[in-house]
Amino acid sequence: MxxxxxxxxxxxxxxxxxxxxxxxxxxxxxxxxxxxxxxxxxxxxxxxxxxxxxxxxxxxxxxxxxxxxxxxxxxxxxxxxxxxxxxxxxxxxxIPQTETADFGKKTAFSLPDNSEVVLNSGSEINYKKWNWDSNRHLELKGEAYFKVAKGRKFEVQTRLGKVTVIGTQFNVKARKNRFDVVCYEGRVKVNYGKTEILLTHGQSVRFENGKQIKMTVSSLQPEWMNDQICFYKENIRTLLDEVERQYNIKIDLNTKDTISLFTGKLPAKDLNTALQIISTTYHLEARKVSNNKIIFDEK
Known part of the structure; x- marks a missing residue:
């Protein structure tokens, strides 16, 4: 009173x-x-x-x-x-809305127009609710899968490039110096620097260190949606970065071979099997020094 x-x-x-x-x-x-x-x-x-x-x-x-x-x-x-x-x-x-997926987790949510989004581990999206139907624009850090409802132009902005679509399903990945876009349905327009590419169903594109690299699409949706980590000509450090995100662990690497490229899949729900595949491929030995720390040594 x-x-x-x-x-x-x-x-x-x-x-x-x-x-x-x-x-x-x-x-x-x-x-x-x-x-x-x-x-x-x-x-x-x-x-x-x-x-x-x-x-x-x-x-x-x-x-x-x-x-x-x-x-x-x-x-x-x-x-x-x-x-x-x-x-x-x-x-x-x-006020802008933020959705995140911590390391070791995935986050699924719907946008105001009922477009569906699934965030992969270690990713973030920012967008504004107000006036969404006439300005469908969001910012992505990391990787996400989109199933876009029909409507006006839909834009996904990353620090490496922009993806523009109208009613489609696609995956965007922007990690460090790599920018990947895969179109699973409909059409998407990809802008990377001065390069503009139109992708249709089953097509994909990758840019790394400013260079365009050809990719193939062999699935109906991203492998990480089915708890698999898919790699295509990846170096070991990039591979281990993704394993750290998926399992929420820390990995130290003691090897001189960081050039050999890996193409294949790793399980996202079976750490022991993932470590065994990496050890066999790169002739390494994995040591668990704690529940959330792994060290790879040369054999």
Whole structure:
């Protein structure tokens, strides 16, 4: 109650210097100040003072009416409360939304138009809900699979390139210096630097270190959606980076052979088998030094 009275007095500029200093030091002062700023323009219009005075003098004198203090601040407090609710709602609608998938996990969610998205491990998407139907644009860090609902142009922006589609299913991967796009249905337009490529059903493209590399599509959807990690001519460090993301572990590599390329698949739910395949392929020995740390040594 004391806090509410201080708020009412502050709104009416009735605080003493000591009360004002204490009120400004309160943790909620910044919020009250913003609300007061947005409500400052709500003021009564001008009135004719002479006309009002004549009207008062012509009426019979009545006993003075005492208005309790709470009747002054309650309506204003209610107005502030309603305004605060409006601001909270606006923040939820207009502030960009973020979806993430931590290491060792995948995240599936729907966009405002019911487009479906699945984020692979260690990935993030940012987008805005408001005006989504007329501006279907999002930013991706990592890898994601999209099943886009029909509608206006749909854009996926990454730091390496942009993908533009209209109603389709596709996969985008932007990791370090590699940018992969696979089209599983419909058509997608890929922009990478000054290069623009149109992909149709079953086509894909990869850029690495600024160079375009041919890829083939052999599945109806990304292998990682079925708990498999697929590699095509990958060096061992890139391979281990993906294993770290999928299993949420740390891997140290003690070998001079970092040039040999790997093409194949690793399980995303069976760490021992994945480590055995890597060890056999690169003639390494895997040591588990803790539950979440692996060291590969040369044999």
């Amino acid at each position: 004391k806090k509410n009275r201080l708020l009412a007095k502050w709104l009416n500029d009735d605080l003493s210097p000591d009360e004002l200093a204490a009120f400004e030091a309160s943790p909620d002062f910044e919020k009250y100040q913003k609300i007061k700023k947005y409500t400052a323009h709500l003021d009564a219009g001008d009135f004719d003072e002479n006309s009002m005075l004549s009207n008062i003098l012509s009426q019979k004198k009545a006993a003075p009416k005492v208005v309790p203090l709470y009747k002054k601040w309650v309506p204003r407090a209610v107005a502030i409360f309603v305004l605060a609710l409006g601001i909270t709602f606006a923040m939820k609608v207009f």
